[in-house]
Amino acid sequence: MYIDRELSQVWRQPSGGSESEITRTVEGREGDAIWARKKGQALLRWPDLYIRLKTDDGADSGMELLDATPTWLHLGLVAGAAHISAAPALSQRVEFSTGNGRVVLTGTSLMLEYHPATRTTVVRVFRGQVETNNLAVPATVRTVRAGQGAVIEQDSPPRIFNRLEDMRPLARELGLWNLFHQVELDEQAGFGPPGATSPPVQIVFVQQAAATASPRPTVA
Numbered sequence: 001m002y003i004d005r006e007l008s009q010v011w012r013q014p015s016g017g018s019e020s021e022i023t024r025t026v027e028g029r030e031g032d033a034i035w036a037r038k039k040g041q042a043l044l045r046w047p048d049l050y051i052r053l054k055t056d057d058g059a060d061s062g063m064e065l066l067d068a069t070p071t072w073l074h075l076g077l078v079a080g081a082a083h084i085s086a087a088p089a090l091s092q093r094v095e096f097s098t099g100n101g102r103v104v105l106t107g108t109s110l111m112l113e114y115h116p117a118t119r120t121t122v123v124r125v126f127r128g129q130v131e132t133n134n135l136a137v138p139a140t141v142r143t144v145r146a147g148q149g150a151v152i153e154q155d156s157p158p159r160i161f162n163r164l165e166d167m168r169p170l171a172r173e174l175g176l177w178n179l180f181h182q183v184e185l186d187e188q189a190g191f192g193p194p195g196a197t198s199p200p201v202q203i204v205f206v207q208q209a210a211a212t213a214s215p216r217p218t219v220a
Contacts (some may be wrong), residue, residue: 001028002045009040025028028065035062048087049094051190055080062072081113083183085192101152105130109192111183121152126187132158
């Protein structure tokens with residue numbers, strides 16, 4: 001796995017080592033923690049899997065490699081957002097966890113956001129599908145398909161949204177408006193490894209952004 005620093009303030013702490021800011025592409029290893037800070041942005045690259053870490057408003061995001069083998073990846077998102085894309089032919093099951101949620105995917109593209117202050121996980125699927133559940137209630141697995149979203153709050157099972165526009169109030173409440181737009185622009189540009197791209201998709205929030213005076217509407 002390789003880590004590309006795409007914007008400033010990208011940090012890495014090897015397992016058992018000290019943290020340091022990376023200034024160029026470095027190789028990541030099992031047990032590493034990688035995070036972006038103060039609007040930093042980092043791309044984690046495997047041959048058939050891309051993960052872009054994003055931050056907003058100075059918050060830290062983090063991704064810890066808990067396991068890494070040729071057939072399995074297990075990573076944890078500490079905070080912030082990740083745009084994840086895997087090639088359709090990917091045979092491995094990849095597992096992501098947040099403070100309260102778990103997502104398992106193969107061959108897909110999605111946004112994964114964790115908001116630590118409210119213990120809220122947001123999942124948005126652009127292609128393919130994922131299985132997700134609340135870590136506190138592991139038996140309540142829900143399938144989230146292309147065009148759908150899911151929200152995991154506190155200790156509740158995932159709530160599925162069939163229309164992305166229904167998630168707009170939550171995006172405003174949690175302050176995720178800018179991150180939603182950034183990920184959608186990534187997706188429209190064909191983000192992901194070779195073989196994972198797809199034709200541009202119609203996304204509601206980008207269209208709404210063009211009609212609003214502020215990039216992040218305020219909540220009364």
